[in-house]
Amino acid sequence: MVFHSSVRKELSQSFVTTLVVLLTVVMSNMLIQTLGQASRGSINPSDVILVMGLTALGYSATLLTLSLFLAIISTLSRMYSDSEMVIWFTSGRGLSSFGAPVLRFAWPVLLCIFFAALVVWPWSNKQIQDLKLKFESRNDIERVAPGKFLEFSGGTGVFFIDKDSASNVSGTNVFVSRSDGDWNVVTSAKQGHVEHIKDERFLTLEHGQQVSTNAKTNETRLTTFERYELLINDSAVAAALNPPNYTVSTLELIAQPTPPRAGELSWRIGQGLCALNLVLLAIALSTVNPRAARSYHLAKAILVFIIYYNMINFGQRWVSDGRISMPLMLLYLHGSTLLIAAAWIQSQQSNMSLRLWLSRLRPAA
Numbered sequence: 001m002v003f004h005s006s007v008r009k010e011l012s013q014s015f016v017t018t019l020v021v022l023l024t025v026v027m028s029n030m031l032i033q034t035l036g037q038a039s040r041g042s043i044n045p046s047d048v049i050l051v052m053g054l055t056a057l058g059y060s061a062t063l064l065t066l067s068l069f070l071a072i073i074s075t076l077s078r079m080y081s082d083s084e085m086v087i088w089f090t091s092g093r094g095l096s097s098f099g100a101p102v103l104r105f106a107w108p109v110l111l112c113i114f115f116a117a118l119v120v121w122p123w124s125n126k127q128i129q130d131l132k133l134k135f136e137s138r139n140d141i142e143r144v145a146p147g148k149f150l151e152f153s154g155g156t157g158v159f160f161i162d163k164d165s166a167s168n169v170s171g172t173n174v175f176v177s178r179s180d181g182d183w184n185v186v187t188s189a190k191q192g193h194v195e196h197i198k199d200e201r202f203l204t205l206e207h208g209q210q211v212s213t214n215a216k217t218n219e220t221r222l223t224t225f226e227r228y229e230l231l232i233n234d235s236a237v238a239a240a241l242n243p244p245n246y247t248v249s250t251l252e253l254i255a256q257p258t259p260p261r262a263g264e265l266s267w268r269i270g271q272g273l274c275a276l277n278l279v280l281l282a283i284a285l286s287t288v289n290p291r292a293a294r295s296y297h298l299a300k301a302i303l304v305f306i307i308y309y310n311m312i313n314f315g316q317r318w319v320s321d322g323r324i325s326m327p328l329m330l331l332y333l334h335g336s337t338l339l340i341a342a343a344w345i346q347s348q349q350s351n352m353s354l355r356l357w358l359s360r361l362r363p364a365a
Helices: 002-039 045-058 060-081 084-090 095-137 235-241 250-255 259-285 294-320 326-349 354-361
Strands: 149-151 157-162 170-180 183-197 200-214 220-233
Touching: 002 045, 002 060, 002 095, 045 060, 045 095, 060 095, 060 259, 060 294, 095 250, 095 259, 170 200, 183 220, 250 259, 259 294, 259 326, 294 326
Parallel strands: none
Antiparallel strands: 149 157, 157 170, 170 183, 183 200, 200 220
8 A cells, every 4th residue: 555655646746747847848839839820820919829728738648648658757767766666676566566556647647648639639620720710711901901011811922001991801002912823913903802702702903903924934914904803812611621630520530431531540549559558668668777877767768759659650641541551550559569568567577688588598508
């Protein structure tokens, strides 16, 4: 009883500390990225804090997994360094005996990781996508300040406008520059407003002229018009009809198991299985030499974490490309990792190194 309670108490303290540190670092990085998206016009500047929170929720499975992994390693390796492991080993406790208290502490976190990967991840991505589409679906005249240039949300050109309408749907003195193949088109008009025609948005210009220049032949065309309609953007409609797989709910992925969706599903399930295997790998990796550098075991643990997560991403790509089925990928990757972790713990408990095992296989002289 004392053994279980002491291990779980130290694990909980280390886990909370590690999670707070990682969350602080990640939120700082997310703030920079989100501000960059806002400066590029991808999201509404007023939604920066909301997007940061949703992004943090989306990556909560990864944060919880890494926090749990590092907490177990730091706790058990500290016990090795302070010779506490010697006391437990001499009292009849082996390294495998730590599996019970560690798993008893970790199972609520593992459930949260599964829930975050299967439910929170697509939900948060869907909310961020909706915010971006909502911001892009606003007419571009409403997003521009008078006297400033703004890029079209479709990325096809830029325009300048003097906005003086109280309704934010029209403006005067409009200047538009865009590329159409080899032609560079410059359009100016006295007045412009946005119209919605068949789920597409058009910038309607009135009383202006258009100068088209061919970049290859230097041919120039001058056209005057009373009314001119320019397609602004229809990507919002296309994105709504074909949402990215990372925004689709898990139940929809199961209902329509196309290879790309199966790859996304394998990644989500792999997050939870990865967390479970990393708990066992942490027990094996915590065995340290007290005379070795204290940062050595943490560097080794981070390397294992990076390799495992990259293998999950590779597996997702292989499933999406149809190279392997999702059940086989999950079995090969996570099943083999489970066997490696169990064998590693057993070898550490038996004090069986690879060199010693190979020496026993050599025939006697």
